[in-house]
Amino acid sequence: MAPARTPHLRRIPLHFSLFLALLHIFHLCHGEEQVPLILWTSEGQSAPPAGHIVEQQQLSSYLEKVLNVGPKNVVLFLQDKMSIEDFTMYGGAFGNKQDSVYPNLESALRSSSSVLVLPSVSWPSSNAVLAQIQDHLETSPLYMDPETLSQLRLNASSPALLVFRLSYGNGADLLSAKDILSENDEVIGQVMSIMKTQAVPFTAVYTALRPSRVTAAAAWEVGVGGGRSLLQARHRERERERERQRKEGEKTCILLWAKGLSVSILRSGRWEEHDLTPSTFGEGVSPKLHGSSCDRSRARLVLNYENVLDHRSFKLIFGMSQRHYKVSARRWFTLDVVELEYDGTKATFNGSRHIYAPAEYSYRCESVTNYRWPLLVPRSSKDPANQWRVSFQDIQIQAFNVSGRDFSYASDCAGFFSPGIWMGLMTSLLMVLVLTYGVHMIMQLRTMDRFDDPKGPAISVPQTE
Template sequence: MRKMNIIHRFNLIVLGVIVLAEFSKCTEFVPVYIWGTSRTIEHQPALHKVSQNSFKDDILDRLKSNPILVVFTEQTLSPEDFSQRDESGFTTYPRLLKLRKTYKASYFPYVQNPIKALDNLVGNPTLISADQITEGWNVPDSQIIIIELNDASENEQRHEMLKRHDSLIASVYEKVLNKYGNVLAIYTAHRTSWVGSEEIVQSRRTRSLLASDLNSTTNQFFGNDIFFYTSGSAILNGADKVNLTYTESNESSVLTLTGSGISENGAKVDLKLNFTRTASNYWNLHVVVVTIDSVTFHEKVNGTIYAPLAFSYACGNQVFKNASLGQSITLPRFQVQPLYRQTILTQQMKFDDPYHCVGFTSIPIWSGLFVTFILMLIMTFGLTMMMDIKTMDRFDDAKGKTITISAAE
């Protein structure tokens, strides 16, 4: 009997673990951006993550003024998408962020299954695909409008798609607002677009490459001897864009990566990166040769781009320039690794951990250390002054003789 109870309890534990595992699979925490014409109380979540029921109650409170509800749904979205910037430094959502100056906006970075919470609220919504929204699009007569932003192009980068959706959201919201006047808008997604932190660490080089062709040699190259990646087109002299197609060669212990292309302004561009191996088990980028039309300049990197053999090198925007000729080329989100040594990650077509162009003591760290040093000096000076204060060591006795202090004292 006792043995049967133990088996029964064990089966219950196993069943509970399975239920929890399945529950965790169906739970998605995605960001939600809400704005509207009605001035409501700003809801600040007590916890970092907002549960499905809490989000549902929040929306019910906002719907008390009976607004038209417009829901914009991405297929995937994460908080990192809101902080992402393009190669020129511009945010992905310029028009969406401007709405905060006119309307009361709320942003929740992690909301549990917001689409499911909204499904329990809405009655008969009007579902519209982003492809159906054209210049002559008419706003439907509906209390609830759901717009599916499912028009991603095969060759379109993610930040370009999100920026296009940002313009679409702003124009649709303005059109609905002109018709109804009282509108509540929600921007969210079905699933999260970023993998967990452990996966990011192990496949840091992949970024958005999971959605691209690894066999492509335009702006990226994954060959037998060199891994190379940039997030987009190279930029000549700060303005002229060019897509470079890369090839590799290995001659006399020098690995050479060669990129060629025609810029938007018609300039012919050739880029050569020559890598060498040192005796101390490091690799370095020895020299860079850039040819723009008939102008050629060599830049000796002088060992600033280097890493151990089992590491890659990464930089936000890598610039090679010649001040005397006034020529430069910028590689956005540059990462490279010559394969002098094969590792488990490189065999899986992944970069190894990177050496970054920004060292450990970056500008914010130096700023923090400088401010801390100034505060320590002020505190030390104050304590020294306080310790130097001399207190009285003789006092009058009401019953005794009056203290007489001479001029010498």
């Protein structure tokens, strides 16, 4: 919890960049890896003293206070990397306001009733912000972009966690980093404009997964310690880089779940089936994933098995990719291929024609097979895939924009007009036609205008009438 003497949150003044520059001085003195966090909402909170490093427990307390009394619609701007130096270098902190790359962010902070600025949040704590907000709101995150947000209608009574992933420069080219930060600020401005038009109260958070600069402590030691400190600083920097690469290698980037996975092969005129579900899912099961890989545009999930249908080595491979489509003006991911690799032979099924979803979503389908309402098709008529059957029951998969171990919003393969719906519509249409014909026939009946009296003379109707 924050100390009792912490000041109450107040409106950010016009000298926002200078304020961050002063906090940067405290940040250097700690020599640790931190990430800034900026939060603005309609409710006030208390902020820690300048120079204080916020750990995970204290950050969770701040977020809990904000989300308990503030709006339940949370907009999270999650940048790949960010440090307080990004604000001091590119935020016009020393009077050059025309060079600032954060005009939209500063405008949003000035127009907000209350702002919480945490310039030094420990790196593991900032990496857990999404999970903490998700646990508190009890809702799955929606990975958005300004175009999709404009089509979404929010409700103040139901919580929503909208995540906007922002990239960062490669670190080698300062101009490219500045340009990318400026583009990120444009995204923030677009999102803020859309949220204002919807007139729904919201809480906005701007932070990053990890720091963009981790040599602040090394630079401080070099300035005061001489050559030996320089060697120590370089050694620490290499150790931190190796540790960061190790953590990134352990980061989850592909999610897969299915109620059933099975494969069958045609031998001697009959199908032999093998169920892969027990060796893939369940408690205490750790599937072998060596050979898997993922990046921003491609992902490859390799499930390694042994002794499947008399094959000593057997691999089930999912190959996925994502790219931007100009027609829809958004990014989509597709399940390009499903491969069965066994004893040096490879059977390949194409799935990109039927299995796809927006890049921010996961894909879910009740049944994915190559033989019953097939979504998977053998690559060619001569491919060994023609001798195989694959069946995935109630499958859900996501390979991009993965955060933690929870799926994003699912894009279901079932269209609105399923076979059952079509049968119901046709039956209803047939009944309506029969009813319409019957009503029409009844309306055509005419009552006679003359009646024969049995006690009187017969009615004679001349032919001239």
